[in-house]
Amino acid sequence: MIPGKILAFLEHEGTVAVSGTRDANLIPAIHYVSGWDVEPDKRTIRCSIPQAFTDLIASLEDNGQFSLTIEQIGSHETYQFKGDYVGSARPNEADMAAHEQVKARFAKVVNQVFGLPQEMCRAYISRPSLVIRFTVREIFLQTPGPGAGHRLVPPEEE
Amino acid sequence: MATQDIQSNERLVEKLAQKTAEVHVLKHIALNINSTLDLDQIYDLVLGTMDEFFGFRHSIILLLEDSDTLRVVASHGHENQPLGGTVPVGTGVIGTVAKRRRLMRVNNLRPQRAYFSTIRRQMEEAGRASELGKIVPVPGLPDAESQIAIPLMIKDRLIGVFSVESREQRTFSDDDEALATIVANLAASAIQNARLYRLVEERRSELAEAHDHLKQLNETLEDRVSARTRELEQTNRELRETQVQLVQSGKMASLGMLAAGIAHEINTPIGAIHSNADVERRAIGVIRDVLQDPAFPEKLRDQPRLKHTFKIFDDINRVTLEATERVIKVIQSLKSFARLDEPELELVNLHEGLDSTLTLINHLTKDRIEVVRNYGELPKVQCYASQINQVFVNLLTNAAQAIKETGTITITTHQDGACAVIEVADTGGGIKPEHLDRIFDPGFTTKGVSVGLGLGLSITYRIIENHRGSIDVRSELGKGTILTVRLPMAPPRSYLAEDQTVTVPLG
Amino acid sequence: MGAVELPDQIKPVMQNGIPAIVVTCSADGIPNTTIISQVYYVDKTHIALSFQFFNKTIRNVRENPQACVALNDLEGNAKWILDVQYDHSETEGPIFDEMDMQIEAIASATGMSGIFRLRAADIYRVRSFKKVSFSPASLQGVTHGDTGYTKQRASG
Numbered sequence: 110m111i112p113g114k115i116l117a118f119l120e121h122e123g124t125v126a127v128s129g130t131r132d133a134n135l136i137p138a139i140h141y142v143s144g145w146d147v148e149p150d151k152r153t154i155r156c157s158i159p160q161a162f163t164d165l166i167a168s169l170e171d172n173g174q175f176s177l178t179i180e181q182i183g184s185h186e187t188y189q190f191k192g193d194y195v196g197s198a199r200p201n202e203a204d205m206a207a208h209e210q211v212k213a214r215f216a217k218v219v220n221q222v223f224g225l226p227q228e229m230c231r232a233y234i235s236r237p238s239l240v241i242r243f244t245v246r247e248i249f250l251q252t253p254g255p256g257a258g259h260r261l262v263p264p265e266e267e
Numbered sequence: 268m269a270t271q272d273i274q275s276n277e278r279l280v281e282k283l284a285q286k287t288a289e290v291h292v293l294k295h296i297a298l299n300i301n302s303t304l305d306l307d308q309i310y311d312l313v314l315g316t317m318d319e320f321f322g323f324r325h326s327i328i329l330l331l332e333d334s335d336t337l338r339v340v341a342s343h344g345h346e347n348q349p350l351g352g353t354v355p356v357g358t359g360v361i362g363t364v365a366k367r368r369r370l371m372r373v374n375n376l377r378p379q380r381a382y383f384s385t386i387r388r389q390m391e392e393a394g395r396a397s398e399l400g401k402i403v404p405v406p407g408l409p410d411a412e413s414q415i416a417i418p419l420m421i422k423d424r425l426i427g428v429f430s431v432e433s434r435e436q437r438t439f440s441d442d443d444e445a446l447a448t449i450v451a452n453l454a455a456s457a458i459q460n461a462r463l464y465r466l467v468e469e470r471r472s473e474l475a476e477a478h479d480h481l482k483q484l485n486e487t488l489e490d491r492v493s494a495r496t497r498e499l500e501q502t503n504r505e506l507r508e509t510q511v512q513l514v515q516s517g518k519m520a521s522l523g524m525l526a527a528g529i530a531h532e533i534n535t536p537i538g539a540i541h542s543n544a545d546v547e548r549r550a551i552g553v554i555r556d557v558l559q560d561p562a563f564p565e566k567l568r569d570q571p572r573l574k575h576t577f578k579i580f581d582d583i584n585r586v587t588l589e590a591t592e593r594v595i596k597v598i599q600s601l602k603s604f605a606r607l608d609e610p611e612l613e614l615v616n617l618h619e620g621l622d623s624t625l626t627l628i629n630h631l632t633k634d635r636i637e638v639v640r641n642y643g644e645l646p647k648v649q650c651y652a653s654q655i656n657q658v659f660v661n662l663l664t665n666a667a668q669a670i671k672e673t674g675t676i677t678i679t680t681h682q683d684g685a686c687a688v689i690e691v692a693d694t695g696g697g698i699k700p701e702h703l704d705r706i707f708d709p710g711f712t713t714k715g716v717s718v719g720l721g722l723g724l725s726i727t728y729r730i731i732e733n734h735r736g737s738i739d740v741r742s743e744l745g746k747g748t749i750l751t752v753r754l755p756m757a758p759p760r761s762y763l764a765e766d767q768t769v770t771v772p773l774g
Numbered sequence: 775m776g777a778v779e780l781p782d783q784i785k786p787v788m789q790n791g792i793p794a795i796v797v798t799c800s801a802d803g804i805p806n807t808t809i810i811s812q813v814y815y816v817d818k819t820h821i822a823l824s825f826q827f828f829n830k831t832i833r834n835v836r837e838n839p840q841a842c843v844a845l846n847d848l849e850g851n852a853k854w855i856l857d858v859q860y861d862h863s864e865t866e867g868p869i870f871d872e873m874d875m876q877i878e879a880i881a882s883a884t885g886m887s888g889i890f891r892l893r894a895a896d897i898y899r900v901r902s903f904k905k906v907s908f909s910p911a912s913l914q915g916v917t918h919g920d921t922g923y924t925k926q927r928a929s930g
Contacts (some may be wrong), residue, residue: 131799131812135840137840141846176797185382224412360877373876399889400885
């Protein structure tokens with residue numbers, strides 16, 4: 110389901126991720142994401158959420174709508190994944206390992222691009238306390254520029 | 268809570284100290300910036316102080332060169348960038364600030380530039396390069412993170428931009444912005460003052476130069492005007508004299524020709540009368556001789572009527588001879604005077620000229636004026652005889668006319684070095700002192716318009732001048748006038764104009 | 775209660791150059807999460823977002839004005855979450871000029887003036903905000919590092 114190129118991006122290149130939900134009144138909410146991993150089915154993504162942003166379960170259980178945007182800071186390569194909530198879990202070792210990887214990449218890149226100390230950047234990526242699992246329904250290219258907003262999956266009809 | 272209060276107070280104290288320091292630095296700038304009118308000193312003060320006290324390491328001042336271009340006039344902390352770089356108005360942070368005349372603070376310059384560059388690259392890769400514009404290099408740090416650019420304004424008019432950049436991640440704060448704004452305003456005023464001063468100085472020096480030039484021109488002009496005026500006056504006088512001479516000479520020429528004609532016509536009959544009278548006288552003598560013959564009756568010979576008749580014949584013949592001789596003399600004078608056949612420069616006996624003239628003006632002097640000819644030794648003088656005779660006519664006519672009733676004209680001649688001197692003195696009424704220096708002016712006369720043209724002495728003056736001679740006048744009211752003419756014996760020929768107007772003198 | 779007012783300390787965060795996050799929701803209930811380069815401070819109760827390209831965010835707020843904005847303060851190790859409501863768009867005036875100027879300044883030097891052009895300044899009213907900050911302990915990697923946050927919400 111998720112193309113190989115994007116899987117590679119998720120695994121090695123994405124440096125920052127944020128997610129969105131909405132409640133019954135269509136009021137949207139932001140939830141920072143401290144790490145991510147793709148399950149073997151290549152269509153379910155596990156998002157690690159820090160405790161401060163875990164107040165999303167009610168909305169997810171109510172309507173299931175979830176969006177995740179991941180960017181590679183520097184190149185601005187960005188994808189948005191929209192999908193349906195599957196369930197939640199406590200972070201396992203693999204989630205924590207993914208979190209550490211993301212934190213390291215983030216600190217390195219932000220230090221390069223914005224010149225901020227790596228330690229400060231690492232601290233900014235909070236330890237996750239909850240994992241949200243969702244199946245990807247659509248993928249949008251969100252890299253700024255000529256193709257921004259273009260739906261990659263399922264491919265847009267010309 | 269107490270700890271928090273103390274911390275809060277400490278922060279306030281710290282902030283107060285910082286603000287106080289800022290005020291001192293601003294005061295320092297404000298005081299010093301107005302003590303100089305040297306632009307470089309102003310730039311150094313502004314940029315140096317901003318670095319030293321506020322840590323603004325990289326700053327530049329650009330001034331508006333024309334409506335489209337800003338030029339870097341001062342730079343601090345941009346070692347590798349020479350001054351003089353330009354920024355098009357409307358391009359980059361500085362150009363945009365100039366275009367909008369609004370301060371601008373950018374805190375993510377490098378990421379933004381990178382972001383735009385990334386998108387540019389993507390568009391190029393997507394074959395959309397034609398939609399892109401040119402990349403314009405702008406002065407400043409290529410890797411600046413933050414920048415404050417402030418328009419330098421004088422009232423509503425933009426004169427330039429003051430820009431501060433930083434590579435530091437520490438972004439410029441509101442305080443920094445306020446501080447930079449104050450300094451920019453101070454700088455704008457000082458720069459404008461200095462520029463105005465420079466402009467005024469330039470204008471002043473230009474004005475002074477222009478003034479000097481004008482003054483010089485004026486002086487030259489005055490000289491030229493006055494020289495030209497003199498020239499014109501001279502030309503005017505000459506023109507008038509020439510006109511007068513032309514009129515006079517025309518008149519004189521016709522009178523001269525008439526006189527010559529008359530002389531010629533009279534000469535023959537007078538000659539006949541004269542010789543007839545002589546023949547008659549000799550014939551009477553023959554008759555007397557015949558009457559003495561013894562064969563002639565004595566009674567008839569001694570008859571008183573015959574003797575009386577002979578006496579009448581003798582008297583008539585004598586009168587006829589005398590009268591004709593006098594007429595012949597007058598005719599000779601006329602011929603000599605007119606000299607129509609002698610227009611060339613020649614050696615002239617001035618005494619003859621004087622005598623001829625006196626003969627011709629006899630009617631003016633007869634019976635009331637005694638003419639004393641006090642002639643000295645005088646060689647012949649090289650001159651135009653007819654012109655000199657005209658001088659004599661004018662001098663003697665004036666002298667005769669100056670004497671209302673009876674008096675004396677004394678003509679004195681002598682040689683003085685290379686000059687012949689002719690002095691004509693009359694015992695007339697004299698000339699008023701105020702008229703003395705005008706008597707040689709054309710048209711000046713005291714005789715009244717009907718008497719003459721007032722040209723006599725002016726022509727005289729001109730003729731003598733042409734001969735390189737001189738004439739002067741001395742006069743005393745009620746006692747008389749002496750006119751003295753000095754003529755060079757042999758004036759250089761070149762002095763005498765080739766086209767001398769032939770003036771035929773007549774009283 | 776009166777309207778929620780943004781504290782002055784949020785201004786430097788908006789100006790720090792770190793991208794921000796906007797989540798909107800379509801009328802049919804699909805959330806949309808985007809990363810934007812800057813959020814502009816208008817006044818204590820309003821912020822502005824730039825409308826340069828016609829995208830999902832712009833479409834969404836015109837059919838459902840609710841939005842959520844997050845500001846990143848890495849130096850202060852804090853995240854500011856703002857619940858906002860799209861109010862109106864401005865195509866002139868000081869806010870528009872300020873935002874337009876920022877875009878033009880960079881675009882003009884990179885030859886991108888034809889591409890990056892501010893169509894409008896979209897003005898949002900702040901309904902509530904929260905600052906999610908972290909204790910110094912979390913900097914040292916304490917497991918439950920996320921500490922309390924404050925949340926205000928305007929009535930109505």
